[in-house]
Amino acid sequence: MSGYYQSPFLEQDLPTAFSTRPIPSPFNPSASRQDSALDAPGADVEPAQKSKTVSKKRRPSGNSQSDVSYHHYFFKHDADHFLHVHLIEEALLFDPLLYAVVGFAAFQYRVKHGHGDSLEFLEYYNKSVSTLRQSLASGEPHKDGTMLTVLQLATFEEYMGDFVSLLSHQQAAFRMLLELYNTDSILESELRRKVLEWYLKFDITSSIMSGNETAASRGWFSSIADYYRGLTSQCPENIDYKIETAIGDHRLTCVDMTTMFARFSKGEITPEDFKIKCESFSQELNRWRDKLDPVFSDDRYRMWIFSNRSREENDIVDPFMAGGLYKGPLATFNFMTADWIAILAMFKYKKALLLGETLPPELPELALELCRIFEAIEYSPELPPEAVLKAQGILGVASLFLPKDERHTMWCRRKLAKIEALGYASSDSDCLFILYSEDRLR
Template sequence: MMNPPKPHRNRRKSNPNPDPTKHRRTRSGCYTCRSRRVKCDETRPLCERCKKGGRECVYPETSTSAKASRSTSSSTLNLSSHESPGSSSDESEEDLSQERLEAIPDEDEASEDSALNNDLSKYGMHQSSSTQFGVGQKSTVRHDSETPSLIQDKGASPTPSTEGSVGYGQYDTIAVLKTKKTRVPFSTNSDTLRSDWSHLPLDLQFYLTYFYENVTHLHYSLKFDAANFLQTTFLDAALRNEPLLYAVVGFSAFQRTLHTTEGRIQDFLQYYNKAVSLLLTSLKRGERHTNGTLLAILQLATVEEFLGDWMNLLGHQKAAFEILTELYTPETVMEDPLTRVILGWYMRFDVFAGLMGGFETVLSREWFSGSQEFFQDQVAKEPDVLDWKIESAIAQHRLVATDMSLLFVKRGKKELSDQQFMTENNAIARRIEEWKTMMDPALQDPRYLINDFPGARPLDPEDIVDPYMPGIIYHGPLWAMNVAMIDWYAIDMMHKYQTALTMQTQPSADLGAKAYATCQLFEAVEFWPGSPPGTVLACQASLGIACLFLPRDETHSMWARRKLATIESKGYIYPYTFRTKMADLFQDRSCMHWWLPNDENYPQIVRSIRKFVEERTSPAKTEPAEDLRDMKAIFASLKLDDGKPTLPSIEEGMTAAIHSGLAGRQEMYAEHKNLKGVDRHAGQEDSYQLGLDDGHEYWDRG
């Protein structure tokens, strides 16, 4: 396996003169030469460099007003405007409109391109041409201040403190022009969709290419990506926003590090480090907040989730919330495909944190209800478009999970009487049930059911479910419904469990059966040969919930431990609290070190990442942060010893499961004796204080 190019060491050094001269460039040069940082001869309509290189040559248009500039093209997305970090905010308007990168002479265009292609070929890449892709035509127009400096600092950047928010400057609205939505196949490596990043340093090109070819929306736990957002619009946005660019490259390097024997933690930390530094610089200088800013923060939050650092994740979530609500309202955010993805991405963090920590979502309910209403309206307008129906089903998920969180929080605050709580709680239970029983037939089309698993591994005799049972998962356009169904089971289990704790009653009799059904679906999508990359990661949270309600014997414990090891070996580092609680659940403290005995399937890179996270994890500073760290909603009242079972037996649960059609292969579940362990009288004092430093010293050493 070839190693990626070294980070750019042969960069032009800055002028040591204490009073450096600014390198000004003409405002009339073409954008293509500007983005490549080469001199433009300004020949119109096609400059010599673009003509020789066969590139698209685009010159700035003279705009008479802001309105005119915002309506230049109906097929262009103005994603962000990000100034070069080294520029001063008090420069004149002329200075701000000029690029701040020194032009690099390019004596022999053909020789340069040939050499570049030769270098790229070493890493299995090639230089791509400018293409059209995504939901509209790829934007080739850059405003004068948009070209970022791609010169990487040699020194390491400090770890930011993301517990609070950095001050945000006044936002100047950037119109995101409506575009005609284009349906893109689920998986495609067609170069006709790819951005042109040939002007970037080789190491950035390498990791962008890796991202394009290997990372999917499922790595982000996003259930659906009809327009291939990550491979198109998202990467295009990264080329126009430097913090986002380095955040994406860092995440790509992180993913690649996990899949190569030579992977080192430094391979991705340097890019993550750079992204955080650039983002903080931008925010502290009061630069206007854009969609690119939001995407950069969400990408960094995703990295924090993978690192198991939920304290820093909360900090990023807070920053994203402030910018999201600054730029949009619940109505305007739904007007464009890009901002709908941003909202869905943010909502996923919000709902996840609320369910794990037992607190209400940060976004108000109207954002979630507005999203569902929008997709319902789209279904009514275009009833034959399957994508709208899938989006609507997912939006219903989010809304019911939000309402569930809000209800239990109100009950915990004693804002509701028993009768009020039961009335609202029963309504939520009906909505959860009806999500499945009243699902649109188009989302259950039997033509897309998978009935065989060609090439799959043999069934393990120690398996607790049969993942190869025909007709339990979908392929093709309904693949997203597999992940949605697994999440539906998790929401239902959480609701029944929280209801029992709140009302001091026994949990529902079918709770155990739903845990089995979840495990069966999880293993089916894990083992199906056609599953896209990231599938296991997208389902990990729901699996973790299901594991709590499985029988506590050696067979089930080892099955669960193997699955958790699989997930963590793919880079999703479980937080300290989760490992501690699950070790108690499995009655084996060795799980604190690793899930499997004798370090089986314990990659060296995962060990390094765990050590790094332990050294830089910040202690919780607020009550919500403590609740999330301790996964209060999951573990606060769950008895983890081997005491008397408080759940009904699986045999009882199977009766309800058969009638409701919940389990995939009910006869497999009836042999298991019972589920142990929910103690409704247990207190909430059993939290685990981390007491670790915030990791600044580690970053300073990096």
């Protein structure tokens, strides 16, 4: 069983202090492990007793719900109920997940407030890895908590810029996905639906990085999209279901594009068939807006006046364009719009490279629109500062097609610096992945 999961971050690779300092209780860093009711796996403590104990203990510096939101986890739509209820409930039942969740919260606390023990979150990360390895080596059956632990560790590694470890955890998560679920059982609860969405996000990231197809088949992606499509039919007034359906359709679009390019690069599609598929895909992209639910065209959900207008010097776009940002229940749709433009730009770009065509002249215009949406999200009075974390990927796409003069270059650097200030260490990584994919295409 130990061969099933190989941690990419070994304990001996950490500073010596991590293995010699006592690991504090996740909910009371000043207490020893012997003093905590949240002891190592196998502690004789019932879940209900753990929950009561947690409420009595002082939480660590980073375990504040106000410091962690679904934006920090890159979920496109509101997932705070999952993070603050279901994830915590699972963590109380599985110590490796508990350490991972608390460590991530401690990291976000330090980023937000600028103080706290700089080693604390790494200690929790290391303890999560070691206890997870112990659990796997013991032959303990895998469960939802096991899968969640791997996904939480991968999220940690994405922030740290450790994409080698992230890919290792994505591969482990894929094997667990096939072992624990099928495309029907994973839709049975909110917890498992979020597990699937969380995993699919990493699968798409891995696909973009490697230039290969996603590990999960298209059926996994279509299952969650069809699930919310069905709910939308049953509850046609529910905006959340409509947004989740749009998110699911975006994932399917990404899968279709990466699959098409990967198969052509491997010689599995003839140039003639590839051109036909590209034409069909292009038509589908262009019909995207026409197929949207009418609610997404409702002007009541657009921001016409910004209350905090203050443009930067040498700005390259106007983030305060009237009606240029969705608000209220449709605020999430800003990210959908940006994703669609990014997919459109990358499709046009890679298609031209593969077929030896001249780059489309509209690419710089698409890049500027991505920059406008990013900055509008940044300045939105309705969105928290960490919301731009979910839009960091579009900067990598935009930077490929913007003019290479000092004004545009410095604008990109300022935005990347703001993302790094939110704790995301490799905010230009998406651009590097795209360039890597370009080299593969050549």
